[in-house]
Structures are given as structure tokens and as C-alpha cells.
Amino acid sequence: MNIYIKYDLDKSIFNTKSYQSIKSIINEYLHLNSIYDNIENYFIDYNGLCLNNDYSLEKYDIENNAVITLNKKIKGGSLKNRILIIVFGVIIGIIPIFVLPLGFIPLTAGLIKVIIEKSINTIFKYLVCTLGKVTLYSRLNVLLFCIKYFIFILMIYVTITFPLIIFCISLKGHTILDNPTSMCKAISVGSTTGLILTCIFLMIYSCFKFGDYILKFFINIFKLTYITNTIINPILQTLMQIYDKLKYLPIKFIPVLGEGLSAYFIVLNLLLNIVNVILSSIQKLGCKLQFNKQDFLKNVMSGVKSLKKKKHGSSVHGSSVHGSSVHASSEDGSSDNNSSKQSNIFGVNNIMCEPDLNQCCAAENYEFIGDSLSSLLDNDVTSDIIKSYKIYPSFVLVVEALYGAGLDRLGYNTGLYGPLYEQKNYLNRILESNSEKLKDITKDLIYTFLTNGDQQLIPKIKNALDTNLNIPIDQSKIDEVNKLKTKIDNLEERMIHYSNKENAAYVVGGSLFKTIFKFIFVNIFCNVVTTAKTSEDVISKMGDLYEMIDMLKAGSSSGLFVSIIYIITVIVIVICSIFNVF
Secondary structure, eight states: OEEEEEETTEEEEEEOOTTOBHHHHHHHHHHHTTOOSOGGGEEEEETTEEOOTTSBTGGGTOOTTEEEEEEEOOTTSSHHHHHHHHHHHHHHHTHHHHHGGGOHHHHHHHHHHHHHHHHTHHHHHIIIIISOOHHHHHHHHHHHHHHHHHHHHHHHHHHHHHHHHHHHHHHTTOOTTSOGGGGHHHHHHHHHHHHHHHHHHHHHHHHHHSHHHHHHHHHHHHTTSHHHHHHHHHHHHHHHHHHHHHTTGGGGGSTTHHHHHHHHHHHHHHHHHHHHHHHHHHHHHHSOSSOOHHHHHHHHHHHHHHHHHHHHHOOTTOTTTTTSOOSOBOTTSOBSOOHHHHSOTTSOOTTTTSOOOOOTTOGGGHHHHHHHHHHHHHSHHHHHHHHHTTOHHHHHHHHHHHHHHHHHTTOGGGGGSSOHHHHHHHHHHHHHHHGGGSOHHHHHHHHHHHHHOOGGGHHHHHHHHHHHTTOOOOHHHHHHHHHHHHHHHHHHHHHHHHHHHHTOOOOOSOOHHHHHHHHHHHHHHHHHHHHHHHHHHHHHHHOOHHHHHHHHHHHHHHHHHHHHHHHHHHHHHHHHHHTTOO
């Protein structure tokens, strides 16, 4: 039988059989007219009825010389949906343009490697310290080193390729409900382009990041011979210094973006140094067995002065931080950032099996920390700064909380020195936990005090507790308590004077708010100093602060160049799509 097929304003006669399927008719028509496209992209309608590709002509009672229409599917449905799909693809497609210049991907890869290393650190210690498997540990370290760069490459590839694939798919009008085979070409274009851009990124990043490593390699080789060390190494050393100063200079030639990235480098440099000083200072507050107020204040002021110098002398090249002391020295004079000096990159750290000498959030330090912060209130300059920012009451409350925590560590006596509600809470806890140890007369004293709050009973209760609980009276502890109470009273006088001067409200003595604040602050303080210690360890594991800044700059500079290439690539893909090249 003969039927007429209309397609794209053309009408042609087609010889077929009544039992032939619609799908085979479409396939044969496309083949005869040299249209190389997927059959799934077409459908036939007859008198306005869309025909199922799996059915035959006789199913629809199509007779000889009937006219059927071949149509090409419009991807994305309606024009509105198609526009929305393209807009969504464009939004996803431009993400790398904003992510890559930030430069955080190399740093994130290094952080993931450190997290993995810390997660299995217990296993490492067991292998080295218990089993003596030094070689196995070294091999695992090599594996971790490789994992770092594998994660880095994978993150770059995914960051570039995934948005490109989504962009190419949406540009062709596909949706996730389409046949996957129909999207193969778009996926292939996106993944291949992403792979090429990833290789370009890695080449540019290597030029920025590893140029000095190559020079150092030859410098170390030439050190082995006296003549080459005397003649060639000074030249190589000079070249390395020039390279460090000029390697980021090309970004300045990029209009607008180059200047913006240069400013971004300066901000990163200053910000990371500030974070490092803060972390170092905080962990010294709570993570030392012996706290030295003078050393702490000296380190803080040294860090602040260093920041001021970096703020005025920092440059886009990063040379100002190279060789500077970015990690404060420990109290014994050794550098905190000593992992690279004590072991090679794949070797065994010599202090790995030694016990940790740090004790974060040491309660013995609370009084000394409070004294250090209180000294800032004694200094007219720092005191005026604190008052100018209107944080004087909060600052005093923090110092009081530290002194209060210092009181708590002195033992059960401290509960009897607080305000009335603290005394009652403390005695209630004594009754609950030590009721069997207390004599009836002691219990009667406590019950009487809980009923009427008579402060004259406190000395009798204290003596009774000391006797019943077999705790000898420690006069030195009492003197220490009185000393801390005097310091708290002095702070109270400061706040009374400040409140009167500012005409502001203030609650003198103990209060429920102060108790709750002390509890919350001390817990937060412990968490913060522990986190600061962990953060410093992470920074040390990733290199030093200069290494982190250089990683950020190298990643950011590479990202900027690749972003420009990426924009050009997207434009080319759009043009190719318009002319149906892919």
C-alpha cells in the first residue's frame, strides 16, 4: 500500500505494508532521506492523533493513499519550559567562573587529607609505637600524599565538568526524563571540554605552585659539590627569589579582574595572619600546663605588631610573609610548626609516640587568664578602646566568669562563698550525694539554712562538713578563695563606677544571669581553646601559614585564567549549538 508522508513542508509517497510498525516507517523514512538522527526524536500523527511507535498502520485503520505527518519533537516542551531549562543550565554553567578564582579547592583538598590522617592517627600510632611497623607507616603516608592530589584533581574536574555537562544538556533542550542515549553527544562534549580545561588548570597551577620546588631540587643537588654550590647556587637562589616575587605579576595585566584579585590576595594575607595570631593566642590561654601571663601578653603584642607590619608592607607577590614567623614560639623556645623539621614528607615523626604535653582548658589557668585580661582593664589605652566599643560590661563579666571558674576548681568550699541561691544549690547537692556521711546535727543545720537562709550558720555548716566528710581545713585554699573574691569585688567596683558614669543599670553581686553566663562561657571557652588547638595542628599538618597563603594564591590565579578560558569555551559551545555542530 502507498501512503503520503508530510515532513517539514515536503510531501512524498511511501510504499509500505499495513502490518509495518510506525517506528520502522520513521526509521526507513529517515534513512531514505539521509537524516541521521535518533528515531526517538520523531513521532507521526494522523488526523491529529499521535500514533504509538510500537503499533502498526492497521491498528489505526490507515488505508491506501492516506496522508500522515512526521514531526520532530520539540525538546523541553513548551517555549516557556525550554527557556526555563536553558536559564537553569546557564546558571549552573557559570558557577565555575565564581568558584575557581576563590582558590579554596587546593586548600580544601589538603584539609581533607589532614582529616583522613587524623581519623586514622590512632592506627598509625599503634603501627609505629606498638608494632614497630615503620616501613608500613611510611608507605601509608605516601598513599595519603597521593590521595591529597587525587582529591585535588578530582575536585577541579568535578567543579569544571559537572556544570559544563548540565549546560550542554540544557542547551540541547534535554531534560532528565529524556532517553539517556539521546544525551550522549551533549554529555560527551561537556565531559571532554571539562577534561581539557582541568588539564589547563593543573598546568597553570603547577607553574605557580611548583616552580620554586624545581629550583630547590637543583639547589639541593648542586650543594653536594663545592664548585657548583659556590658558582651556580647563588644564581639559582637569586632566580628563586625573583620567581617568588614575580610569579603572580601576570594577573595584574588582566583588566579590572587582575586588580580585584590583587586586592583579594592582600585581604587573604591579612585575614589568615589574623586568624593565625588569634588561634595561637587562644590555644596558649587554655592548652598549657603552665601558664605565663607575661609570655602570653608578649606573644599577643608581638603578633599584633607583626600584623601591623604585614598590613602596611604586604603585597600581591606574597614575599612579605616568606620567612616571617607565622607561628608563635612555644614556651620552651621551640617552634610550634616543627613537623616538617622533625620528619621528612614521608618519614616518621620523632615525637609521634611521646605523650601529649598539652592540656586544653586547664582549670589551673583560669585565674591567670583572668589576671591577663584584667590587666587590659588596668591599661588606660586598652581600657578606653574597650569602652569605646561599648563592650566594657561584657568584658568585665567574662573576667568575673573566669575568676568564678577558678573558685569552682578549689573544691566544695566555693559553694559556700557564692550568693544565697548558689549556697542553697550547693548544700542540696551535698545532701543528695553525701547524706549517709553527714551526722544528724549537720543535716539539721543545713535544713535550717535552706529554710531561713541565715548566713550566720555558714561557718558552723562549713566546720561540720569538714568534720563529717573528713576533709581537713586548708587555710591556703581559704586564702586563695579570699584572694579571688577580692578580685571579683574589685571588678564589681569597676562596674559600679562605669555604670554610674554611663548612667546605666547594673546588678551588684551574684545573680542568676551571672551564674548562667559563667556556666555557658566556661563551656564555650573550653570548646574554643580545644578547637583552636586542633586548628593549629591542622594548619601545621598542611604546611605553614605561608604555604597555605601560597596555595590560595596559586589556586586563585589559576582559577582566574581558567575562568576566562571557560567563558570563551561556553561562547563557542553556544555558537556550535546554534549551527547544530553538536
